Amino acid sequence: MVLEGKKALVTGGRQGIGRAIAESFVREGASVIVCGRGGRPSDFPDALSWHQCDVADPNQTAQMIAAIGTHDIVVNNAGIQIEKTVADTTDDDWDLLMGANARGVFNVCRAAIPNLNPGASIINIGSISGNVADPGMALYNASKAFVHGLTRSIAVDHGPDIRCNAICPGWIETGMLEAGFDLAKDPDLARNDALARHAARRFGQPQDIANMAVWLASDASSFATGQCFTVDGGLTAASPLNPGLF
Amino acid sequence: MMLEGKTALVTGGTGGIGSAICERFENEGAQVIAADLTDNGGAGTFRPFDVTNEAQIIETFDDLSNSWGKLDILVNAAGIEIEETIENTTLEQWNKIFAINVTGMFLTSKYALPLLRKSDAASVINFGSYDGYIADPGLAAYCATKGAVHALTKAMACDHGPEGIRVNAICPGYVDTPMLQSFFEGDGSGGGGGNIESLQQAVRDVHPMRTYGTPTDIANLVNWLASDEARYASGQLWVIDGGLSAQVQQMKL
Numbered sequence: 484m485v486l487e488g489k490k491a492l493v494t495g496g497r498q499g500i501g502r503a504i505a506e507s508f509v510r511e512g513a514s515v516i517v518c519g520r521g522g523r524p525s526d527f528p529d530a531l532s533w534h535q536c537d538v539a540d541p542n543q544t545a546q547m548i549a550a551i552g553t554h555d556i557v558v559n560n561a562g563i564q565i566e567k568t569v570a571d572t573t574d575d576d577w578d579l580l581m582g583a584n585a586r587g588v589f590n591v592c593r594a595a596i597p598n599l600n601p602g603a604s605i606i607n608i609g610s611i612s613g614n615v616a617d618p619g620m621a622l623y624n625a626s627k628a629f630v631h632g633l634t635r636s637i638a639v640d641h642g643p644d645i646r647c648n649a650i651c652p653g654w655i656e657t658g659m660l661e662a663g664f665d666l667a668k669d670p671d672l673a674r675n676d677a678l679a680r681h682a683a684r685r686f687g688q689p690q691d692i693a694n695m696a697v698w699l700a701s702d703a704s705s706f707a708t709g710q711c712f713t714v715d716g717g718l719t720a721a722s723p724l725n726p727g728l729f
Numbered sequence: 730m731m732l733e734g735k736t737a738l739v740t741g742g743t744g745g746i747g748s749a750i751c752e753r754f755e756n757e758g759a760q761v762i763a764a765d766l767t768d769n770g771g772a773g774t775f776r777p778f779d780v781t782n783e784a785q786i787i788e789t790f791d792d793l794s795n796s797w798g799k800l801d802i803l804v805n806a807a808g809i810e811i812e813e814t815i816e817n818t819t820l821e822q823w824n825k826i827f828a829i830n831v832t833g834m835f836l837t838s839k840y841a842l843p844l845l846r847k848s849d850a851a852s853v854i855n856f857g858s859y860d861g862y863i864a865d866p867g868l869a870a871y872c873a874t875k876g877a878v879h880a881l882t883k884a885m886a887c888d889h890g891p892e893g894i895r896v897n898a899i900c901p902g903y904v905d906t907p908m909l910q911s912f913f914e915g916d917g918s919g920g921g922g923g924n925i926e927s928l929q930q931a932v933r934d935v936h937p938m939r940t941y942g943t944p945t946d947i948a949n950l951v952n953w954l955a956s957d958e959a960r961y962a963s964g965q966l967w968v969i970d971g972g973l974s975a976q977v978q979q980m981k982l
Contacts, residue, residue, distance in 0.1 A: 724865075729928060
């Protein structure tokens with residue numbers, strides 16, 4: 484158990500990647516507080532504490548951190564996605580998306596940093612979309628690039644006591660991914676095409692990201708800081724142009 | 730004219746992209762040597778030049794020292810491609826592509842330096858590739874040579890910037906050249922033996938600009954980097970690919 488005695492906060496952990504990270508941390512011996520905008524999910528394991536908090540709100544975030552006290556690990560996972568180009572994006576879209584994905588990460592880090600024990604690890608969930616563009620996801624892509632930049636700044640400004648890294652997931656199998664394929668003209672064909680573009684020939688599981696998070700949270704990664712680690716099954720190592728699939 | 734009074738040597742100067750560069754340089758007022766293995770009767774003064782032949786490289790720059798007395802622009806465009814995975818690449822093939830794409834760039838640049846120092850605004854332009862960042866299938870050794878070019882470019886820029894020599898790399902994406910045609914026909918691409926005609930619409934559609942590049946597109950950027958307009962540009966890798974590598978892979982949904 485590599486996280487024994489450590490106390491962790493995971494934002495946006497109701498389901499998916501955040502939930503997998505929180506459960507993995509518990510298995511590794513950490514005590515874990517998960518936060519989300521709503522109430523405690525009915526199916527939530529007893530081992531996980533729940534704190535209702537909208538990280539886009541600086542007051543709520545500060546209150547939550549005050550309640551948690553000193554801790555060792557922060558995972559900024561809370562985030563939303565809006566599928567629009569710049570031209571179609573409204574002011575409300577901006578507030579909603581940048582509030583959660585950019586300001587939320589900032590709010591949590593600002594409140595948490597004075598409360599982190601020496602040797603602490605902050606893990607931000609970025610995205611491959613912060614490095615290369617997904618079409619029709621302009622603000623989401625930009626918000627993840629913000630996360631990557633903030634990650635480096637925190638590492639530089641708050642080392643050596645605090646390490647800060649980002650994980651950049653690729654396509655992770657969640658309900659959202661399947662819903663996307665269901666919209667395709669031929670869902671099976673679309674799924675096979677997408678799989679062929681992954682060197683791993685599969686999509687990611689939330690656990691794949693959680694495994695990386697455990698390593699970054701643990702002292703095994705004590706020399707890793709300021710980096711964005713891509714975990715995408717090889718998707719972005721390949722050219723977007725693959726004649727074999729034409 | 731952006732290059733008036735300048736002298737330039739272009740390795741691979743009779744190839745697909747090299748020819749276009751020589752033509753543009755001449756149109757911009759430069760004196761140009763198209764240094765290559767075979768003459769194509771194109772722009773520039775042809776000079777036999779094998780980037781793996783150290784004696785010939787030394788002799789070439791000795792001659793240029795006597796005739797021009799300086800070199801303002803060096804374009805390292807000579808390069809080959811091997812369309813294989815590492816498993817199917819022989820040591821001989823591996824050594825050959827590194828000898829041309831990397832060692833050839835090293836040797837040419839090394840012996841050009843004394844003449845480049847005599848220019849009051851020298852510019853070296855190396856040919857990298859977007860394949861130095863992300864992989865095309867079945868091009869392993871080529872991808873590796875281009876990664877080496879990118880690192881060499883930065884190192885040369887650091888070492889020789891204080892001497893007034895700028896060094897940059899151009900990283901083209903898909904450009905319509907004989908090399909691209911060969912890639913499409915190779916087994917490694919998975920193109921199934923198709924040719925650029927049968928694949929061209931599909932290739933175009935993957936690019937945000939909905940087109941692939943021409944040698945002229947590349948020559949335009951080389952010309953700018955060679956000119957004094959680019960006098961503060963050094964040590965960079967200039968990707969020019971119609972937006973291709975700005976995207977994640979374009980799945981068909």
